[in-house]
Amino acid sequence: MLEVALSGLVTGWAIAIPIGAVGAFLVALAARTSFRVGAAAALGIASVDGGYAALAVVAGAAIATALEPVGQALTIASGVVLLVVAVLTAAHAIGSAGRVREARPTSPRTAYLLFLGITAVNPTTVVYFAAVVLGNRHLVEGPAEGAVFVTAAFLASASWQLLLAGGGAALGRVATGRRAHLVTGLVSAVVIAGLALHTMLA
Numbered sequence: 001m002l003e004v005a006l007s008g009l010v011t012g013w014a015i016a017i018p019i020g021a022v023g024a025f026l027v028a029l030a031a032r033t034s035f036r037v038g039a040a041a042a043l044g045i046a047s048v049d050g051g052y053a054a055l056a057v058v059a060g061a062a063i064a065t066a067l068e069p070v071g072q073a074l075t076i077a078s079g080v081v082l083l084v085v086a087v088l089t090a091a092h093a094i095g096s097a098g099r100v101r102e103a104r105p106t107s108p109r110t111a112y113l114l115f116l117g118i119t120a121v122n123p124t125t126v127v128y129f130a131a132v133v134l135g136n137r138h139l140v141e142g143p144a145e146g147a148v149f150v151t152a153a154f155l156a157s158a159s160w161q162l163l164l165a166g167g168g169a170a171l172g173r174v175a176t177g178r179r180a181h182l183v184t185g186l187v188s189a190v191v192i193a194g195l196a197l198h199t200m201l202a
Helices: 002-016 021-032 037-095 108-120 121-137 143-174 180-201
Strands: none
Touching: 002 037, 002 121, 002 143, 021 037, 021 108, 021 143, 037 108, 037 121, 037 143, 037 180
């Protein structure tokens, strides 16, 4: 069982640690709001990772096959959503530059649902988990092993995303001036837009 837990942790960290557009957006959101909001967003990402890990354990081969014809369309949809997020991030940074203290409109619930949705439209995650599970069927032969694998993958993802949220919140405490908020908001918007375009064109 320890081998299953370690496999789940490694798998979860491997998909979570490479910082893409969603990770950059998470850091920017926590910097502009609070760790509480960032943590909710982080758990939204981890919830999808855990859910996709569970789907992969239950029906990995079927899911991978079903997603293959629409994988490109989902990738483009994910990129479009992130481009919209980039535009909204830039607009919010510009609009709130003169009222930094008041610019905290995002609730933890909204952040959770937003990041849940953004992460869910990325087909790479479920295909990745399906590939790992199919290649290590001996680790998840029974329901207990499957549950341990999924829990470990969720905890690994959550630990990393919460670390990003904490880093973003710390950045937000340092960058308290109006100009700092404007710069961090615009930089994050550019990063998100660039990574979104890379996602669609790759």
